[in-house]
Amino acid sequence: MLHAFRSLVSPELSIVQILPQADKVVLVARPKATESCCPSCGCRTGRVHSHYMRRVADLPWQGRVVEIRLHARRFRCPDPQCRQRIFTERLPETVQPKARRTARLGESQLVIGFAVGGESGSRLSRKLAMPVSGDTLLRMIRAAGFDPPDAPRVVGIDDWAWRKGQRYGTIICDLERNRVLDLLPDRNAHTVASWLKRHPGIEVIARDRAGVYADGARRGAPDATQVADRWHLLQNLGEALRLALGRHRKAVSAAGKAMMAEMSGDDDANPEPSVETSPKLDGLRRSRRNQRSELYAEVLDLRTTGMSPRQIAPRTGMSVRTVERWLAAGGEPEHRRPPARSVLMDPFQEYLEGRWQEGQRNGLH
Ligand SMILES: [Zn+2]
Structure with a gap:
């Protein structure tokens, strides 16, 4: 069983000892290879110059921190012309030169960093027995390579508040991937137009009903189709409805009263109690x-x-x-x-009181 476990650590290492300690597990390891390649000239050599102990953190085991104590070696380059006379051996599948964590531990910590950020990621990593500082996590995130995103095809343009009621900028989103693409410092047509010119290939622009973004889109992406986005359509519809109803407030109010009177079953009822x-x-x-x-x-x-x-x-x-x-x-x-009492309840008042007196008080029967 131990042999199977040892083989999981790294194909480049032989685990010679496992030392369980109170707060961690120490794996004592040696490189399997007898030779190494010079990183400068690529010459292969087995001429060992010296040994040293290298400590590398690895993925946790049984909820405990794992440390690999590696008997690392320095080699002499066999090429007398090479500018690098002595070099440390490379273990590309296990750990990067000078790194203090294995590549696979770094990958796991990076996933945590991307998910929850620096300080939170640091706290979570410690709980998961993969301790790392918040600053290191942020450094790892910055150093991680990103694939350039695909060119956006359908974008939404809207304003957003730097400071509500005082200063506004423009937010541009990729509506197909639900991702923020950029934040522009203001909401001028010129700024939007120049951003669109730098991002050719946009076919559809969803925007509000104001003229600024329409103008910017027309100048920056004249071939794109402009559409009103759903939120602004609903907002405009709501405003139009409120305006229309506001003009006929008396009629709406009278209709409401008539309906209430009809529901109460009394045509002569005074809907507005004195x-x-x-x-x-x-x-x-x-x-x-x-x-x-x-x-x-x-x-x-x-x-x-x-x-x-x-x-x-x-x-x-x-x-x-x-x-x-x-x-x-x-x-x-x-x-x-507001009316002093509910007209809606009136027709049922007598029935409800009767039921209450009968002891039916939970509304289920
Ligand atoms: Zn060399």
Whole structure:
């Protein structure tokens, strides 16, 4: 069994001893080869110059850290013309020159680094008995080679906030691979156009309904098809619907009341129950209504100067959404007190009380 285990460590090494210790397993190993090649001239030689002990971390075993203590050798180059007279032997399938971890341990740690990053990766690696520092993990990630990504064909262009409400840039995504391709520092048509020119081959550009990206796409990729992306289509649809309903608020409200009356089974029912009023309360409501009217007039004034809701909001102390809602509705909203009781429950009130008195209180029967 031990022989089978030893053969798994590396085809280049003979494991001569296994030393279990309290916190790790030490494998004492020797290179199998009797000769080595000079890394400068490629001459093969068996002339050993000296020995030294090399410690290399390997994949964990039974949840324990594994250290290979390698009886490594230095060789003399047989070529008198070679500039490298002495060299350390190479074990390309096991460990890189000067590395302190085997290649396969490095691969596993790199996978962890890519998945969770430097410091988190370091903590996870320690738990998995493959300790490595966060800085080393980041170095390994930076040194790892990447395949150049395929040229994008379908991209999405949208704005994103460097700082919400203040500074915006542009994000470009590969919509076929669901991957961010680039972040541009601003949202100018010129910047988008020059990015598109540097990335030929784009066939479809999904964008918002604003003119800036349309202009940028037209200049940077004139042959690409421009489409409105789904999110902006739904947003525009929602705005149009809100605007249309806002214009017919009274009719919608009347229809709602009629429906409630029909559901309650009483055509003559007053859908808006009377609420207690007092002159003081009425005065307060009137004053608030006036304030809202003045605020709406101010919003309209700013709007006619060409300001967007985003610019109007901080000047009026309102949220951008409220400004948009008021403008879409064509006026400030009337605030109404909610009904004192649920009209919907009325037809069932008597039945429910009866059931309650019968002891049926869990809603299952
Ligand atoms: Zn040489």
